[in-house]
Amino acid sequence: MEIIETPRNTRLTPATDEQLAYLRQDKWAKYTPPSPTALEVAGKKMLFREGLTFTPFANAVACNAHCRFCSEELQRKHDHELTAERLITDYDVYFAGLERALLAIKGLRIGLSLSGLEATAEPVWLLRLLDLLARLEPCLQFDEKVLYTNGSGLVKHSTLVPALQKANFDRIELSRCHYDQATNQNIMYFNRNEPVWQNEQYEQLVRSLHGTLFVKNSCILTQKGIQTIEDVENYVEWAGSLGVQEVVLRELSRLDDTYLPNKTAQWVAQNRVPIEPLLYEIAPTRSAVRKNWTYLYSTLGYYYYNEHYAYRDQTEVILETSSYPALMRANESGIIQKMVFHSNGNLCGDWNPNANIIGHFF
Ligand code: SF4
Numbered sequence: 001m002e003i004i005e006t007p008r009n010t011r012l013t014p015a016t017d018e019q020l021a022y023l024r025q026d027k028w029a030k031y032t033p034p035s036p037t038a039l040e041v042a043g044k045k046m047l048f049r050e051g052l053t054f055t056p057f058a059n060a061v062a063c064n065a066h067c068r069f070c071s072e073e074l075q076r077k078h079d080h081e082l083t084a085e086r087l088i089t090d091y092d093v094y095f096a097g098l099e100r101a102l103l104a105i106k107g108l109r110i111g112l113s114l115s116g117l118e119a120t121a122e123p124v125w126l127l128r129l130l131d132l133l134a135r136l137e138p139c140l141q142f143d144e145k146v147l148y149t150n151g152s153g154l155v156k157h158s159t160l161v162p163a164l165q166k167a168n169f170d171r172i173e174l175s176r177c178h179y180d181q182a183t184n185q186n187i188m189y190f191n192r193n194e195p196v197w198q199n200e201q202y203e204q205l206v207r208s209l210h211g212t213l214f215v216k217n218s219c220i221l222t223q224k225g226i227q228t229i230e231d232v233e234n235y236v237e238w239a240g241s242l243g244v245q246e247v248v249l250r251e252l253s254r255l256d257d258t259y260l261p262n263k264t265a266q267w268v269a270q271n272r273v274p275i276e277p278l279l280y281e282i283a284p285t286r287s288a289v290r291k292n293w294t295y296l297y298s299t300l301g302y303y304y305y306n307e308h309y310a311y312r313d314q315t316e317v318i319l320e321t322s323s324y325p326a327l328m329r330a331n332e333s334g335i336i337q338k339m340v341f342h343s344n345g346n347l348c349g350d351w352n353p354n355a356n357i358i359g360h361f362f
Contacts, residue, residue: 002297005034007051007143008111009301017285023298024279027305028326036335041104041347042359047335048108049302051143054339056098057116057353060088060125064118064152066189067177069220069252069271071351072117073264086353088125088343095132097361101347102136104359105339111144116340120153120160127159130167147172148218150188152196155205164213171214173248176202178225179238187225206242216246221273229281229290233311240315248306248318251275255324275321279307282319293317302337303327331356 002013010031014020023030036047063070088094112133119126133140147164151174154160164172178184181199190197196205209215217239219226226235232249239247252272259265283289289309296308296316304322311317330337331350342353345362349355 006299007109008053009051009299009304011297011299013297014286017287020283020286020295020298023300023305024276027321028300028303028323031300031302033302033335037108039105039108044359046358049330049335049337051109051111052336052338053111053113053144054102054105054142054341055113055115056129056341057343057351058114058119058125059086059117059343060091060122062087062117062121063150064121064191064194065150066191067175067220068187068189068224068264068267069222070264071253073262086343091125091128093345093362094343095128097345098129098341099132099136101341101359101361102132102140104347104361106139107141109141109143110339111146112142113146113148115148118150118152119147120149120151120157123153123157123160126153127163130163133167145169148175149173150175150190150196151202151205152190152194154209155196155201156194161209161212169213171216171246172209173216173218174206175218175220177220177222179235183225187220187222203242206244210243214246215244216248217244218248218250220250220252221275221278222252223271223273227273229278232278232317233292236311236315236317240311244315246316246318248320249275249278251319251321253322253324259324275319279319282309283307302330 001015001019004011012023014023034050036049038045038047145168147169149172176184177187181197185197195201206215219235221227226232236247251274252268255265255268281290282293283295286295289295292312294310296310299306303326304320306318306320309317336349336358339347339349340351341347344353345360346353347358347361349358
């Protein structure tokens with residue numbers, strides 16, 4: 001089996017049916033992380049996973065969608081506050097703290113992963129963030145920049161796309177749960193004053209981005225939306241017709257009993273579509289792959305497993321499965337796996353603003 005270590009994961013290309021079957025067993029559990037990097041931050045010597053990402057948690061305003069599966073609404077039993085609830089109020093304090101946090105981790109090779117709530121919903125915050133990153137760029141080592149977005153602000157605020165292009169974003173991951181706008185709305189629940197909920201606006205946006213920003217379409221598999229192989233093929237055909245070259249289909253994370261059974265956790269449990277049946281329909285084995293599909297390779301990360309395919313030799317399709325418990329186990333290893341800068345001034349190795357604190361920067 002060909003094995004290539006990339007900055008963020010391991011890429012494996014099995015040559016036989018047995019090798020693919022072996023990879024599909026245990027999945028992320030087979031990942032061997034590279035040696036961590038040591039750095040002193042805020043007076044403490046810490047270990048960081050190679051290739052980790054930094055997220056300035058985007059919660060300047062509440063999200064303008066209400067996805068039924070939104071991970072920001074999941075609550076672990078020992079957490080007292082949901083990450084998303086404390087919005088950024090004082091931009092001067094926030095950006096001064098963020099600058100100190102970024103300078104404190106100077107020297108680490110990191111990826112920028114812009115997510116949290118909806119970063120494009122508040123253009124003043126996003127443009128100021130991009131200005132700060134541009135100013136600090138000579139000191140920082142971002143080897144990749146990705147924006148995760150529902151596209152809403154890109155439709156409404158004409159300044160954002162040129163600013164993201166100028167900031168050299170490698171790609172935007174655009175979420176859409178279905179090709180039918182009513183079905184999509186039944187899952188994502190955009191505020192009705194957000195034009196992007198309509199396909200006409202969304203499709204126009206996607207077409208307009210080509211040549212400016214690379215678009216990867218992200219679709220969460222749900223029983224209310226995309227769940228069968230026919231649904232998947234229709235979705236990929238639709239994305240392809242808009243010029244999208246890469247589509248990722250994600251399984252809702254496997255939760256365990258460390259999460260409170262709130263409305264979101266219950267919805268996730270009831271509507272989760274497991275990825276295995278789809279994988280076995282597309283490629284029951286390495287040598288027997290469904291018509292129009294070509295198996296390319298698999299990737300293993302510290303809490304996820306992906307299979308990459310080419311569909312009709314035109315669109316790369318990635319099927320992804322991940323595990324929150326595996327993510328939390330990695331977080332407990334003493335090695336920082338992921339950095340999140342929160343609106344309370346804490347830089348954390350966790351999505352919880354009070355857990356795994358690396359330093360406080362307000
Ligand atoms: S767009 Fe993202 S942040 Fe907003 S509700 Fe959906 S999943 Fe949550």
